[in-house]
Amino acid sequence: MNNSKRTEKVLVCCGTGCVSAGSEKILDSFKKKLSDSDFDVKPTGCHGYCQQGPLVVTEPDGVLYARAGEEDVQEIVNSHIENGKTVDRLLYKDPVTKDPIPRYSEIPFYKKQNRIILRNCGYINPEDISEYEKKGGYLAVRKVLEEMSPEEVIGSIKKSSLRGLGGAGFPTGLKWEFCYNAKSDQKFIICNGDEGDPGSFQDRSVLEGDPHSLLEGMMIGGISTGAVKGYIYVRAEYPLAVKRLNIAVKQAREKGYLGRNIFNSSRDFDIEVFLGAGAFVCGEETALIRSIEGQRGTPRHRPPYPAQSGLWGSPTLINNVKTYASVPNIINNGTEWFTRMGTEKSKGTAVFSLTGEVANCGLIEVPMGITLREIIFGIGGGTTDGSKFKAAQIGGPSGGCLPADMLDMPIDFDSLKDAGAMMGSGGLVVMNENTCMVDIARYFLEFTQKESCGDCSPCRLGTRQMLDILNDIVEGKAKPEDIELLSELADGVKSASLCGLGQTAPNPVLTTLRYFRNEYEEHINDKLCRARKCKALISYKINPEKCTGCRLCFKNCPENAIEGEAKKTHSIIQSKCTRCGICIEKCPPKISAVECYAGVE
Amino acid sequence: MQDLDNILSSFEGKSGELIPVLQKIQNELGYLSEEAMLRAAEFLNIPESKVFGVASFYSQFRFTPTGRNKITVCEGTACHVKGAKGIKEEISRIKGIEDGETSSCMEYTLEGVACIGCCALAPCITINDDVHGRLDKKKVSDILKEI
Ligand SMILES: Cc1cc2nc3c(=O)[nH]c(=O)nc-3n(C[C@H](O)[C@H](O)[C@H](O)COP(=O)(O)O)c2cc1C
Ligand code: FES
Numbered sequence: 211m212n213n214s215k216r217t218e219k220v221l222v223c224c225g226t227g228c229v230s231a232g233s234e235k236i237l238d239s240f241k242k243k244l245s246d247s248d249f250d251v252k253p254t255g256c257h258g259y260c261q262q263g264p265l266v267v268t269e270p271d272g273v274l275y276a277r278a279g280e281e282d283v284q285e286i287v288n289s290h291i292e293n294g295k296t297v298d299r300l301l302y303k304d305p306v307t308k309d310p311i312p313r314y315s316e317i318p319f320y321k322k323q324n325r326i327i328l329r330n331c332g333y334i335n336p337e338d339i340s341e342y343e344k345k346g347g348y349l350a351v352r353k354v355l356e357e358m359s360p361e362e363v364i365g366s367i368k369k370s371s372l373r374g375l376g377g378a379g380f381p382t383g384l385k386w387e388f389c390y391n392a393k394s395d396q397k398f399i400i401c402n403g404d405e406g407d408p409g410s411f412q413d414r415s416v417l418e419g420d421p422h423s424l425l426e427g428m429m430i431g432g433i434s435t436g437a438v439k440g441y442i443y444v445r446a447e448y449p450l451a452v453k454r455l456n457i458a459v460k461q462a463r464e465k466g467y468l469g470r471n472i473f474n475s476s477r478d479f480d481i482e483v484f485l486g487a488g489a490f491v492c493g494e495e496t497a498l499i500r501s502i503e504g505q506r507g508t509p510r511h512r513p514p515y516p517a518q519s520g521l522w523g524s525p526t527l528i529n530n531v532k533t534y535a536s537v538p539n540i541i542n543n544g545t546e547w548f549t550r551m552g553t554e555k556s557k558g559t560a561v562f563s564l565t566g567e568v569a570n571c572g573l574i575e576v577p578m579g580i581t582l583r584e585i586i587f588g589i590g591g592g593t594t595d596g597s598k599f600k601a602a603q604i605g606g607p608s609g610g611c612l613p614a615d616m617l618d619m620p621i622d623f624d625s626l627k628d629a630g631a632m633m634g635s636g637g638l639v640v641m642n643e644n645t646c647m648v649d650i651a652r653y654f655l656e657f658t659q660k661e662s663c664g665d666c667s668p669c670r671l672g673t674r675q676m677l678d679i680l681n682d683i684v685e686g687k688a689k690p691e692d693i694e695l696l697s698e699l700a701d702g703v704k705s706a707s708l709c710g711l712g713q714t715a716p717n718p719v720l721t722t723l724r725y726f727r728n729e730y731e732e733h734i735n736d737k738l739c740r741a742r743k744c745k746a747l748i749s750y751k752i753n754p755e756k757c758t759g760c761r762l763c764f765k766n767c768p769e770n771a772i773e774g775e776a777k778k779t780h781s782i783i784q785s786k787c788t789r790c791g792i793c794i795e796k797c798p799p800k801i802s803a804v805e806c807y808a809g810v811e
Numbered sequence: 812m813q814d815l816d817n818i819l820s821s822f823e824g825k826s827g828e829l830i831p832v833l834q835k836i837q838n839e840l841g842y843l844s845e846e847a848m849l850r851a852a853e854f855l856n857i858p859e860s861k862v863f864g865v866a867s868f869y870s871q872f873r874f875t876p877t878g879r880n881k882i883t884v885c886e887g888t889a890c891h892v893k894g895a896k897g898i899k900e901e902i903s904r905i906k907g908i909e910d911g912e913t914s915s916c917m918e919y920t921l922e923g924v925a926c927i928g929c930c931a932l933a934p935c936i937t938i939n940d941d942v943h944g945r946l947d948k949k950k951v952s953d954i955l956k957e958i
């Protein structure tokens with residue numbers, strides 16, 4: 211392909227995913243090779259398509275190179291940049307037709323998205339404030355300072371129907387209004403960047419890819435509620451996000467956008483970055499506040515809500531990263547523009563981390579109300595290797611597993627809640643026939659049980675009891691009546707726990723019981739795990755027709771559970787076998803004589 | 812101890828600084844020794860029991876030294892679905908250490924972590940600050956050979 215427009219910019223993704231695949235070397239190499247030309251070579255934040263990384267994009271022609279390597283840089287420079295001819299070998303290929311797709315915007319993964327919160331991620335250098343400004347950054351906050359009263363700003367946010375993207379979907383405008391109305395000489399504003407849901411990374415991508423949009427959203431929040439000091443609470447497990455946030459804050463201070471008399475106005479506002487210390491429960495707002503105060507992160511009873519009494523007893527506005535990042539857009543483009551997207555009760559977009567057994571993993575932004583089918587099969591390109599779809603887990607430890615017959619449900623805050631799941635922070639993990647639903651329920655409960663702060667007994671003891679039962683089930687020791695007991699316990703924990711952690715912890719169990727009860731029954735009654743995940747409920751056998759007696763399994767079995775002579779068929783002594791699976795790994799792929807079965811004899 | 816005084820000198824001594832103080836100590840010394848926690852309590856003017864109470868609440872803090880190389884296995888949902896358990900077992904087998912343990916030569920520490928935010932590259936691990944993604948047992952054993 212020949213380009214009509216000349217390449218002017220080379221953007222190299224330097225999000226955590228692409229860095230792990232070696233993108234920094236690619237960046238350096240481009241910089242060196244293009245050092246004496248007027249090409250702009252820039253590191254950017256995450257494009258969301260980490261699976262195809264390292265990603266290199268050229269602008270303005272919008273060509274995307276996937277899985278490029280340092281050794282490919284010279285060819286891209288010679289062919290594409292100097293002669294306008296794309297390097298077809300390195301283009302993204304359609305997974306089905308195998309045809310190369312040169313333009314970024316034509317790739318199905320991107321074509322069906324609606325990137326608003328993520329609009330700058332992958333397009334600007336997050337470590338350079340002027341790039342954010344070139345994209346219209348910091349205009350909204352100027353408008354708020356110069357032209358709008360706090361009531362007008364809060365009115366706009368209310369009218370936009372923006373709902374909190376931290377999980378529960380509380381109306382943002384209302385929360386701002388509560389905080390504005392609270393009488394106090396001192397108010398605080400906090401950004402919740404704890405992102406505790408294991409298996410999601412959307413907040414990380416915003417922090418790494420477009421930190422200034424968050425700062426701007428917080429400035430607007432601070433100015434309109436009367437807070438002069440802000441905190442960004444971010445996970446210590448995200449070192450790159452922490453680094454970029456600190457750079458962003460520093461640059462904003464240097465420009466006079468943070469500190470005293472911001473933007474030459476009469477207002478003061480400053481932001482401090484606070485590192486979390488690894489506790490899931492600190493994502494809960496009252497626990498997070500205690501954590502900033504230097505205490506154990508245990509949630510407290512609400513009311514009073516943080517908007518009335520939060521950090522050090524002062525009214526405190528607390529929102530998620532994506533909620534704040536949405537605000538400048540709404541101020542700039544108007545509420546009508548925003549409400550055009552989404553469903554009746556959930557406006558705007560949702561950001562999901564699409565992962566698990568799906569062909570295209572990555573970070574996506576879609577309008578509220580899209581169906582799971584459009585996400586998984588449209589954007590995600592279907593399940594890995596065309597395997598059979600079994601379930602989608604939405605919302606992490608507070609969410610639930612939805613079965614195939616819910617693929618056509620439009621998803622928004624309310625429909626997910628009705629289905630027993632939750633938007634949560636937006637983790638979306640696709641599962642196929644190789645995933646055991648009981649194991650997944652057990653996995654999440656083990657997580658919440660471990661992360662329970664231990665203050666209230668329904669959560670501390672209830673999750674423990676539930677986990678014991680689930681362990682019994684996967685180990686083949688449970689009794690049929692345990693299912694009833696499990697669901698009774700789940701209802702108890704849900705209704706009696708103090709905070710959201712306990713109140714939602716049973717969701718993964720309840721949804722799998724609701725939609726995949728047969729798997730529980732098979733585990734208990736038939737001693738069978740159909741996904742062949744639960745070791746106690748599977749068996750290995752050697753196929754006598756295939757076994758050549760090479761003795762590899764015999765030699766490697768740690769339990770001496772294999773018998774047979776050299777060059778003769780081997781077999782497994784079931785009473786000694788611990789189902790460690792070493793035999794199946796050691797059996798040469800050409801032979802593949804060891805087979806794994808669901809169920810035990 | 813000289814080191815501790817240096818570390819503490821960048822703080823004001825307000826009780827709200829407890830977590831950043833502990834983080835800085837751990838960054839510099841690798842773990843929270845009893846001596847360090849006692850000094851922190853004195854410096855911030857809070858009871859020692861509170862320092863330990865807070866430190867033991869958060870999973871980031873550790874009370875024993877780590878090995879020179881820290882291997883962290885992601886146990887998040889995406890990684891779990893893609894076989895993180897097997898990866899961890901393989902590392903345990905090769906290095907002879909279980910979750911949370913440090914090898915006797917002080918060379919390696921193995922730990923699980925909730926999620927490192929590279930879910931699209933599941934299953935993944937970090938070795939010190941480097942993320943390694945899209946792993947299988949073979950790749951893990953190759954990577955471990957290099958450190
Ligand atoms: C156990 C638990 C974990 C939570 N984790 C997070 C989180 O990681 N990020 C987040 O923004 N909100 C989290 N929340 C929700 C917060 O308590 C709070 O509702 C949210 O930060 C408000 O912001 P929003 O209105 O913008 O959604 C969590 C809640 C609970 C109960
Ligand atoms: S689940 Fe492993 S990186 Fe997120």
